[in-house]
Structure formats: structure tokens, C-alpha cells
Amino acid sequence: MEENKQVYRVKLTNLPKYMGFADINKFVKNNLGKIGFSKLKYNGHVTFFNLASEEDAIESAKILNNSIFKKENVNAEVIVKKGEKEEKKPVKHANTFKTASDMVTPLANMPYEEQLEFKFNLSHDIMLYIIRKLNYANVYDTFCYNVLQKVLPAPSITAYRNKCEFTIGYSKSKDQFRKEKKLREEALEKQKLNEGEEENKEKEEVSLSKSIIAGFINGKMNNGYRVLPIEGCKNLSLNTINVVKYFEEFVNEFDERPFNEFSRKGFWKMLTVKDFLGDCMLIVTVHPHTDKEICSKIKQRLVEKFLHPQNPEDLLPDCNVTSIFWQEQVNSSDDKNYEHLAGPPFVYESLLGCNFRISPSTFFQTNSTGAAVLYSAIGDLLKLPKLINAPGSGKFCRMEKLKNNKNVLKEEEKIVVEKLEDNKFGEEDKEECIAKKPRLDEEKNEDNKELTIEPQKHGSNVFLDICCGSGSIAICLMARIRQSIQEGTISDYSKLPYGCVGIDLNTEAIQDARRNASENGFDDKSCKFLCGQAESIFKDLKYYLPTGCSIKDANMMGILDPPRAGIPDKAIIGCRKLEQLKTLIYVSCDPHAATKNFVDLCRPMSCKFDGQPFKIVAIQPVDLFPMTRHLEWIVKFERC
Numbered sequence: 073m074e075e076n077k078q079v080y081r082v083k084l085t086n087l088p089k090y091m092g093f094a095d096i097n098k099f100v101k102n103n104l105g106k107i108g109f110s111k112l113k114y115n116g117h118v119t120f121f122n123l124a125s126e127e128d129a130i131e132s133a134k135i136l137n138n139s140i141f142k143k144e145n146v147n148a149e150v151i152v153k154k155g156e157k158e159e160k161k162p163v164k165h166a167n168t169f170k171t172a173s174d175m176v177t178p179l180a181n182m183p184y185e186e187q188l189e190f191k192f193n194l195s196h197d198i199m200l201y202i203i204r205k206l207n208y209a210n211v212y213d214t215f216c217y218n219v220l221q222k223v224l225p226a227p228s229i230t231a232y233r234n235k236c237e238f239t240i241g242y243s244k245s246k247d248q249f250r251k252e253k254k255l256r257e258e259a260l261e262k263q264k265l266n267e268g269e270e271e272n273k274e275k276e277e278v279s280l281s282k283s284i285i286a287g288f289i290n291g292k293m294n295n296g297y298r299v300l301p302i303e304g305c306k307n308l309s310l311n312t313i314n315v316v317k318y319f320e321e322f323v324n325e326f327d328e329r330p331f332n333e334f335s336r337k338g339f340w341k342m343l344t345v346k347d348f349l350g351d352c353m354l355i356v357t358v359h360p361h362t363d364k365e366i367c368s369k370i371k372q373r374l375v376e377k378f379l380h381p382q383n384p385e386d387l388l389p390d391c392n393v394t395s396i397f398w399q400e401q402v403n404s405s406d407d408k409n410y411e412h413l414a415g416p417p418f419v420y421e422s423l424l425g426c427n428f429r430i431s432p433s434t435f436f437q438t439n440s441t442g443a444a445v446l447y448s449a450i451g452d453l454l455k456l457p458k459l460i461n462a463p464g465s466g467k468f469c470r471m472e473k474l475k476n477n478k479n480v481l482k483e484e485e486k487i488v489v490e491k492l493e494d495n496k497f498g499e500e501d502k503e504e505c506i507a508k509k510p511r512l513d514e515e516k517n518e519d520n521k522e523l524t525i526e527p528q529k530h531g532s533n534v535f536l537d538i539c540c541g542s543g544s545i546a547i548c549l550m551a552r553i554r555q556s557i558q559e560g561t562i563s564d565y566s567k568l569p570y571g572c573v574g575i576d577l578n579t580e581a582i583q584d585a586r587r588n589a590s591e592n593g594f595d596d597k598s599c600k601f602l603c604g605q606a607e608s609i610f611k612d613l614k615y616y617l618p619t620g621c622s623i624k625d626a627n628m629m630g631i632l633d634p635p636r637a638g639i640p641d642k643a644i645i646g647c648r649k650l651e652q653l654k655t656l657i658y659v660s661c662d663p664h665a666a667t668k669n670f671v672d673l674c675r676p677m678s679c680k681f682d683g684q685p686f687k688i689v690a691i692q693p694v695d696l697f698p699m700t701r702h703l704e705w706i707v708k709f710e711r712c
Contacts, residue, residue, distance in 0.1 A: 078126075078152055078153070079122060079152070079153045080122065080123045080124075080125065080126050080128070080129035080150065080151075080152060081120050081121065081122050081123070081129070081150070081151045081152075081153060082109075082120070082121055082123065082129055082132050082133050082136065082148055082149070082150060082151070083118065083119070083120055083148070083149050083150075083151050084096075084100075084118065084119040084120075084136060084146055084147065084148050085117075085118055085146075085147045086144055086145060086146055086147045087117065087118075087119065087141065087144065087146060088141060088142040088143070088144045090210065091142065092114075093112075093114050096112070096114050096119050097112055097114075099141050100112065100119075100121060100136070103135055103136055103139060104132055104135060104136075107123070107128050107131060107132055107135075108123075108124060108128075109121045109122060109123055109128075109132070110122045116208070120151075126150075126152075129150045130150060132148070133148040133149060133150045135148075136148035137149075169290055169300065171300060171303075171304055172287055172288045172290075172300035172301060172302050172303070172304065172305055173303075173304040173305050173306070175288055175290065175300065176288060176305055176307065176700065177305060177306055177307055177699035177700055178699075178700065178701060179698075179699045179700060179701065180306055180699045182699075184225070184229055184698065187695070187698065187699070188222075188223045188225055188695060190701075191223050191693060191695060191701075191703045192220075192222060192223050192693065194701070194703070195220060195223065195663075195691070195693045195703070195705070196220060198663050198664050199219075199220050199691065201664065201667065202663070202667050202670055202671070205667050205668075205670075205671050206670075206671055206674060206675075209671050209674070209675040209676075210675070210676060211671070211674045211675055211676070211685075219688055219689060219690050219691050220691045220693075221690065221691065221692045221693065222693075223693040223694070223695050223703065224445055224449060224692065224693070224694045224695065225445075225695055226439065226441070226442045226445065226694075226695045226696060226697075226698045227441040227442065227444070227445065228439075228441045228442070228698075229698040229699070230306045230307065230698075230699075231306070231307065231308065231309040231310065232307060232439045232440075232441065232442060232698065233307050233308055233309070233312070233347075233438055233439065234309075234346065234347055234348055234421070234436070234438055234439065234440050235344070235345070235346045235347070235436070235438045236308060236312060236344070236345050236347075237342055237343070237344050238286035238287055238288070238302070238316060238342065238343045238344075238345070239286070239287065239288065239289050239299055239341075239342055240284060240285075240286050240299075240323065240330050240331075240340035240341060240342060240343060241284070241285070241287075241289070241298070241299040241330040241340075242283075242284060242285070242298060242299060242330065243283065243285045243287070243298060243299055243300070243301060283320070283324055284320065284323050284324055284329075284330055284340065285299055285301050285320050286299070286302075286316050286319055286320055286323075286343045287299045287300045287301045287302050287316075288300050288302070302316055306699060307697075307698070307699055307700075309347055310390065311347055311352060311390070311391065311392050312345050312347045312352075314388070314390050314391045315345055315347070315352065315354065315378075315391055315393060316343065316345070318377065318378070318388050318391055319343055319354075322373070322374065322377050323340055325373070326370060328340060328361075328366075328370070331358075331359045338359060339358050339359055339361060340358055341357040341358055341359060341401065342356075342357040343355070343356055343357070344356075344357070346419055346430065346432075348419050348420065348421050348440070350392075350394075350420070351394045351395070351416075351418075351419035351420055351421075352392050352393045352394055352395075352419070353393075353394065353395045353396070353397065353415075353419045353432065354378065354393055354395070354396045354397065355396075355397045355398075355399055355410065355432055356374065356396070356397070356398055356399065357399045357400075357401055358398075358399070358400055358401075359400070359401070359402065360400045360402060371398055371413055374396060374398075374413065375396060375413050375414045378391070378393040378396060379393060379394075379396060379414045379415055380414065393415070394415045394416060394419065395412075395414065395415030395416050395417060395418070395419065396412075396413040396414050396415055397410045397411065397412055397413060397432050398410070398411040398412075398413050399411065408432075408433055410432045410433065417431070417432075418430060418431055418584075421436065421440055423440065423443055423444050423447065423544060423548055424444050424447060424448065424548045424551065424552070425551060425555075426544070426547050426548050426551050426588070426592045427588070427591055427592060428542050428543075428544055428547075428584070428588045429542070429584050429587050429588055429591070430542055430584060431580045431581070431583070431584050432580075433578060433580050433581070434541060434542050434578065434580055434581040434584045435541040435542070435578075435581065436541065436542055436544065437544070437696065438696070438697075439696045439697065442694065442695070442696040442697075442704075443544070443696070445694055446659070446694050446696065446704060446706070447544070447545055447548045447549070449692050449694060449706055450545065450549070450631065450657055450659070450706055451548075451549055451552050453657060453690055453692060453706060453708045454549070454629050454655065454657065456549065456552055456553060456556070457552075457553075457556040457561045458561070459552060459555055459556060459559065459561075460559050460561065461555075461559070532568055532569045532570065532571075532618075532620060532621035532622065532625065532626050532627065533553075533568060533569075533570040533571075533626075533627050533629070534570070534571055534572065534573060534617060534618065534621050534626045534627070534628050534629070535549055535550065535571075535572035535573070535629050535630075535631060536572070536573050536575075536628050536629065536630040536631065536653065537572055537573070537574040537575065537631050537633075538575050538606050538630060538631065538632045538633075538634075538639075538643070538647075539575070539576055539606075539632060539633050539634045539635070539639070540574030540575060540576045540581070540582075540585055540601065540633075541576060541578070541581050541585070541633070542581055542584045542585050542588055543572075543574050543584070543585030543586075543588050543589060543599070543601055544588070545631050545633060545659075546572040546574050546599070546631065547572075547585075547588055547589055547592055547594065547599070549572070549631075550570070550571070550572055550594055550598070550599065551592060553570060554593075569618065569619070569620030569621050570598070570618075570621075571597075571598040571599060571600070571617070571618025571619070571620075571621055572598070572599050572600070572618070573600045573601075573602065573609075573613070573616055573617065573618070574599070574600070574601040574602065575601075575602055575603075575604065575606050575609055576601075576603060577603065577604070577605070578603070579603050582601045582602065582603045585601040586599075586601050589601065597618060597619040598618045598619065599618070600616050600617070600618060602616060605642075605643070606639075606643045606646055606647075607642045607643050607645065607646030610646040610647075610649070610650050611646075613650070623652060626652050627652075627654070628650070628652040628653045628654065628655075629654075629655045629656075629657070630647065630653050630655065630656040630657065631656075631657045631659070632647070632656060632657065632658045632659065633659040634660075634666075634669075636661055636662045636665055637662075637665050637666075638660075638665060638666040638668060638669040639669060641672065641680075644669055644672045644673060644681075645672075645680070645681060645682065645683070647673065647683075648673065648681060648682060648683030648684070648685065648686075649682050649683040650683070651683070651684075654710065654711050655708070655709070655710055655711075656673070656686060656708075656709040656710075657706060657707070657708055657709075658670070658673075658705075658706075658707040658708075658709060659704065659705070659706055659707075660704070660705045660707065661696070661702065661703075661704050661705075662702075663705040663707070666705075670688070670707065673685065673686045673709055674686055674687060674688065674709075684711055684712060685711075685712050686709035686710060686711055686712065687709065687710060687711075687712050688707060688708070688709060689708050689709070689710050690706075690707070690708040691705060691706070691707050691708075692705070692706040692707075692708075693705055693706075694706065
């Protein structure tokens, strides 16, 4: 064994209070010049970094000791430490689970009251973490410890998922295949010696099963993963479970293999099921096949099995599928292009008395009944009036829609299907959805004066729905105001203009949002849905406000429901710079990952983060994912 080498380090103390890692790294680099250093660490008070030799360490300490850094005299000293021989760390294997239920619903065996208590404690820990991050950003007085509310329970604890993505693969890992193959070979050798019944039974027991299934990945890709079957997952509906079962039968009819990410060979990738009460959409994702004829036969057989069986006896019992899409994807990061195979091109859902159309790529909350609780809580935090006759959160069946508006729906679907078949769907609509600033000749009237809307005496109320998706949040809030006016519980909103502006990057989602607003009784004058970057639209927001609303006196209430990791800094800065935005609701399914957004909204003004900061005034957790460790946060921000 080699002797332990000595490690020469320099320790820096008496550093300025307000600085970050980049600042100290730049300071050391500028002062040391050509002297190389490594493994610089800074914990907020003390800095350490390594040098290659004793001479370099002594020279570095001499240079940095008593040097001025932001009006502070830095102290530097050499520290000699015996280094340990670096041993190769064993590869950490990912957590493996016996069943899919253990993986996707780890709290399934815990009483629901205890689940809520567990999630409240989890929320409290995350809140303390956010407070520490705020303190690091010099934010000390914009957070109160009593802002955290009790967790709102989910109406449905089981069978609540309306969307799931299932990986297509083998149920056994490579190692298991090798072991079983070895056992089979040994059994075959024994069979040659004794061809009795016992040997035949043993052969059957160790026979290698290579059936393809659709389920959840167990383990990391680099450790040789296997797919776990979905049996026992209580968060899935019975229809979803049956769809997956019949799909597994379907894929095993062909000789095509699941796609392997390392060898880049194979065909089947993923099955996405969007399962609502009356509608169920299948999206089958595959790697492009070299033989287009084989691929065409597979697609034809897929439609026959789930939608148009040739014989009545081939109808699948307890399996409701209404539409099928096909997606070919080389890499998972590629743009999603969907090929419509059969059935209506949409699914439908109802929330709080509003009906919504959902396309393949449009985001919708994965728990419909839980979303009703979520949206009601958002309205409460925005201090919208309580409803006397609150609409139910029952799911919406497409067959019910056919009864209510049969002719309109048939005509709509006929037009859309024709466009899909002609591969022209969305081209004109996509152009219309993109937010465009009016031309200069449209901005001025005959007197060459800029056109402005006459401000209302009492202002106006505007919901700014950022990352709006299908527009479900803004439309439900608009419907709540409308019903309150009809019930006579409020009078202010009946005198003031109100409306919403929705923003999203997904053109298909904007198309759905516009259609949803229209079907729920809101025209394009009161509900504006735009495709584009939020920060870009904010700059010209006055051109996109609902009719009767003025940017000068608008009471703007923002709702931000971004992806799991949050939104870019530019969008956060855009929210800060929008002076009319006094209240902002941030909806997060992973508050720990969204911490940076929270901090950036609250941090003091600077060259980068312009605009008055916000403060956190309320945190309302909502249990949208029973039996799991996940939950949704509603965070209310107000201007300082």
C-alpha cells in the first residue's frame, strides 16, 4: 500500500459578510495569478483550497494574508493535512423494490390521517429550508413562521390518477435472465440423463420467461433495470390497469423488442394513458422502425384491438379507450409529434362546473378531484367570494357532452380529424396563438395619437395565468366570480370589468384554452390566451388585456403553475418588474426544487433582480398524491 501523501491547504478567514462562492473564487484566482489551486470550498464564513506543493501553499498564504477584500483584511494560513489513499468507491445501486406498489405508493399501508401528518411535517421541514435560503440571500423580514397551513386532504384516496406513463420492457433484469438461463441449461442436462416427470417439472419451473410488460422502472438504467408490473398500485383506476393488461397482450403478438437506451436497438418505448371517466386516450411511443410496412401493420392492429375489432367477440371487457395516438421518437429530448390514429383527438374533463378539452400534449392536473380542491383553495387565497351553491367536482363524460351539444361537437371533431389526416392541423391556429405586438399603424389613431383604453374609475380585475396549460385555473376563477355575481353575493365585480390573460409555450395548450374559455361562456374579449415567453409578453401586456381593462389601474392577480423545476430567472424578473402585479400565487408540486424561484421573488432589489420584491404571506399544502410522499404547495406572495 502506498504511503499517505500530505495535503497542503490554505485557510482564509475574516472574509466579507455578503459574498458568494463566485466572488471568493474570483478573488483567489486574481491574487494568485499563475499559482494553481483546487477544491475550493466556502461555507459562508471560512474558505479552504488545496495547493500542489508546500512551496505553493506558503507563497499563496503570503500573498493573501492581510490583502484587502471588500474593505476587509483577509487572514490566510497554511494547514498541512495527511491525505488518505483514495479508494474506489463502490457503485451505489439505486433503491430496488419488490413491487411497483412499494415504489409508487410507499405510504399505502399508512392510515390517511397519519399520511397528512407526515406531509405537514415534511412541509414544515421544507419551509425551514426555504427560510435558510432566504437568509443567505439577505432576506430576513419577509417570512413569518405561522404562514404554513394544515394540509388539505384529497377527496379520493385511491384510483385518483388520470394520467400515467408506463415504460415498456422486460420484467426481469439482465442478471436474472443469466441466472435463469444457467438454471435452464442445468435442467436440460439433467433431463437428458433422466427423462422423468420430475425433471420435466423442474424444466418448467426454471424456464426463461421473456414476456414484455408495461410498468415502472425498478433501479437505475446503468445498473441493469427491470420493469415492475403495475398490479397492486391503488392509485390507478381499474380501467387503466385493464388497458395496460391488454396492451401487454398486444405487444407480445409481435417480434419487436423493447428499446434499449445503451445499444440503441429495439422498438417499444412507452405507453401513456390519459384516463378520465368517459374518455381514455392512449399514446404509444416507439423508436422509428426501419420497415414502414411492419410499423403500419402494428398501428392497424392497435386500432383493431382497442377501438375497431373485426368481430364482436373480440371486444375487450372492462376496457374503455376512445382515442389513440402514435409517437415516433429517436431521443427522449426530441420534440413531441403525435400521429392521430383513431377516435376523437381530445379527451374531456369537468372541474367546478367548467368543462375542459385536453389534447395529447396539454398539461392537466393528474388528480381531477384533487384539482378541484386546489383551485378552490387558490380562489380562497385570492379572497374571491365564497359560493352559496358550489359546483361539484364530478368528472365529465364525453357521452354527456354529446347529449348536450351533439351537433357542435360532431362538427368540431369532423373538422379537426380532417386536418389531422391531411397533416395540416394547427398550422394556421399556431400562427394565431403566438402573441404579437400590434403594428405601428395600428397603435395610433387618425390624429397620430397612441390608442389607449379609457381607465375605469374604480379599476379592473385581471387574472394573469402564467404556464396556463388548458386554462383550467383562470377559467375556474372566472366562473367563480360570474356565479357570485349571479348569486348576488358580491356587487363590486358586477360594476368592474374583469378578465384573464393566459400565457403558455405550448401552442396546442393555447388552442385548448381558447376553446375551453368559449365553451364555458367566456369570449375572446374577456379571456385572452397567448403563446410565447412570459417575460416578453409582460413588456407589451397593455395590448393583450381584456376589453375594458387598463394596465394603468388594473388589479392584477398572478397565478404561476410551472413545471416541477420551476421557471427561468427571466420570467421571475419579469414578474418582479410588472408593477401592477401586487399578488402572485405560485403552485408547486415540488417546493424543494422551486426554492430558487421563491428566493428570487423575495430577494432585495439589485442590478439583476429589478422591481420591488415580494414576501410570502401564506403556504397552503394540498394532498394531490395520496399514498405517496409528494404534495402540492400553494404559496401566496404579496409585494413588500
